[in-house]
Amino acid sequence: MIETLAISGYRSLRDLVLPLGRLNLVTGANGSGKSSLYRALRLLGDAAQNSVVASLAREGGLPSTLWAGPETIARSVRQGDHPVEGTAPRSPVSLKLGFSDETYGYSIDLGYPSPPPATAFNLDPAIKRECIWHGGTYRKASALVDRRNNFVYLPTGRDEEPVMLTQNLSAADSMLASIADPQRAPEMLAVRESIRGWRFYDGFRTDIASPVRIPQIGTFTPVLNNDGTDLPAALQTILEIGDDEALKRTIDDAFPKSRVHIEVQNGRFEVKLHQHGLLRPLSAAELSDGTLRFLLWTAALLTPRPPHLMVLNEPETSLHPDLLPALARLIAAASQKSQLIVVSHARTLIEALSETPQCKPLHLEKTFGETVLSDATLFNRPKWQWPSR
Numbered sequence: 001m002i003e004t005l006a007i008s009g010y011r012s013l014r015d016l017v018l019p020l021g022r023l024n025l026v027t028g029a030n031g032s033g034k035s036s037l038y039r040a041l042r043l044l045g046d047a048a049q050n051s052v053v054a055s056l057a058r059e060g061g062l063p064s065t066l067w068a069g070p071e072t073i074a075r076s077v078r079q080g081d082h083p084v085e086g087t088a089p090r091s092p093v094s095l096k097l098g099f100s101d102e103t104y105g106y107s108i109d110l111g112y113p114s115p116p117p118a119t120a121f122n123l124d125p126a127i128k129r130e131c132i133w134h135g136g137t138y139r140k141a142s143a144l145v146d147r148r149n150n151f152v153y154l155p156t157g158r159d160e161e162p163v164m165l166t167q168n169l170s171a172a173d174s175m176l177a178s179i180a181d182p183q184r185a186p187e188m189l190a191v192r193e194s195i196r197g198w199r200f201y202d203g204f205r206t207d208i209a210s211p212v213r214i215p216q217i218g219t220f221t222p223v224l225n226n227d228g229t230d231l232p233a234a235l236q237t238i239l240e241i242g243d244d245e246a247l248k249r250t251i252d253d254a255f256p257k258s259r260v261h262i263e264v265q266n267g268r269f270e271v272k273l274h275q276h277g278l279l280r281p282l283s284a285a286e287l288s289d290g291t292l293r294f295l296l297w298t299a300a301l302l303t304p305r306p307p308h309l310m311v312l313n314e315p316e317t318s319l320h321p322d323l324l325p326a327l328a329r330l331i332a333a334a335s336q337k338s339q340l341i342v343v344s345h346a347r348t349l350i351e352a353l354s355e356t357p358q359c360k361p362l363h364l365e366k367t368f369g370e371t372v373l374s375d376a377t378l379f380n381r382p383k384w385q386w387p388s389r
C-alpha cells in the first residue's frame with residue numbers, strides 16, 4: 001500500500017505531500033488541483049512504462065506543466081503585505097514525482113536537457129535523477145538504486161566504489177523501464193511491477209457511436225480496459241471466475257429487480273440487461289448513458305484480479321444521485337482488496353464514502369495559486385525528502 005505520495009513543481013501542485021490510506025477520497029472546489037493530482041499519478045505510472053517524457057511532451061512539455069508561481073512564497077506575501085513577485089531562481093527547474101510504500105520509495109525528477117540540444121523535440125524534458133530507496137523516507141544511506149543523468153548505479157558503503165549498472169541511459173528513458181537486473185537490482189523489478197499494476201479509470205465514452213455500445217469479440221478479461229470497450233467480456237469473466245454473487249447484488253442494488261447476462265454469438269459478446277417491467281432485455285446500444293456507465297464501474301471494481309492501486313477520476317460523471325450510494329458501496333467493497341484513490345465532487349458520493357470506516361478524506365484547497373491539503377500542518381504532514389540533484 002502506498003503510504004506517502006509527493007509531487008513538486010507540477011501545475012498547481014508546487015509542493016504537495018499526501019498521506020494515503022486504504023480508500024482515499026480527493027475532494028475540493030473547481031480548480032483546486034484534483035485533476036492535476038490524478039494526472040501526476042498517471043505520470044508516475046508512465047515512468048514504469050517508459051512513457052513519462054512523451055506524456056509530459058503531450059501536455060505541452062515543461063513550459064506548460066511546471067508550477068507557474070514563484071519558487072517560494074514569502075511569508076510577507078502570505079500575510080498579504082506584499083504582492084507575489086518572481087525572484088531569480090535559486091535551484092534548477094524541476095518537476096518531481098515520488099511515492100513510498102511499506103518497503104520502498106521511488107522518485108523521479110525531470111528538468112530541461114542540458115546543454116540545449118540541437119533537436120526539434122524541444123518539448124521533451126530530460127530525466128535528471130531517479131532513486132529507489134528502502135523504507136518510507138529517502139536518506140542517502142537508504143538509497144538502493146540511484147540515477148544521475150545517464151548513470152545508473154548501486155550506491156554502496158562508505159569506502160567502496162558504487163557499482164555501475166549503466167553509463168549511457170538516454171535522458172528520455174526511465175531507469176525503471178530500462179534496467180532489468182534481478183541479481184544486482186531486484187528492488188528495481190519489484191518497484192516497476194508494482195507501478196505497472198496500477199489501474200486508472202477516467203470516465204468512459206458512452207455516446208451513441210462509442211465502441212462500448214457495439215458487440216465485441218470476447219476474450220478472457222479479468223481486467224477491464226480503461227476505455228471500457230471489453231465490458232461484456234469483463235462481465236462474463238466475473239460471472240465465470242469472479243464474485244458473480246456480488247455482481248448480481250450490485251446490479252440489483254442499483255436497478256432493483258434487474259439482472260445482467262452476456263449473449264455470445266459467433267464469438268461476439270453483448271451485454272443484455274433484463275429490467276423490471278420490460279418484455280425483452282435491452283442491449284448496450286439501448287441503455288442510457290448512466291446505466292451503461294454504472295455497468296462499466298461495476299466491471300472495473302469487481303475485477304477478479306484486484307490491483308495494488310486503482311485510481312478513479314470523477315466516477316460520478318453522468319450518474320444520477322440515486323445511483324451514487326450503490327456506487328459508493330461498490331467502491332468501499334473494492335477497497336477491501338485494492339488501495340483506492342477516488343477523485344470526486346459529487347456530494348452524495350462523498351457523503352456515502354465518508355461513512356466507510358477506512359475512508360481517508362483529502363480535501364484540496366488553493367492558496368496563492370498553490371494546491372494544499374486542508375488542515376495540513378507542519379506536524380501532520382508526512383515526512384518526505386527529495387533526493388538532491
Ligand SMILES: Nc1ncnc2c1ncn2[C@@H]1O[C@H](COP(=O)(O)OP(=O)(O)OP(=O)(O)O)[C@@H](O)[C@H]1O
Pocket residue numbers: 010011012013028029030031032033034035036037064065066067068069345369
Ligand atoms: N502550470 C501551472 N502552474 C500553476 N497553476 C496551474 C498550472 N496549470 C494549471 N494551473 C491551475 O491549477 C489549477 C488546478 O487545476 P485542476 O484541473 O487540477 O483543477 P480541478 O480540481 O480538477 O478542478 P475541476 O473541479 O474544475 O475539474 C487550476 O486552477 C489551473 O488554473
Ligand SMILES: [Mg+2]
Pocket residue numbers: 034035036
Ligand atoms: Mg478536474
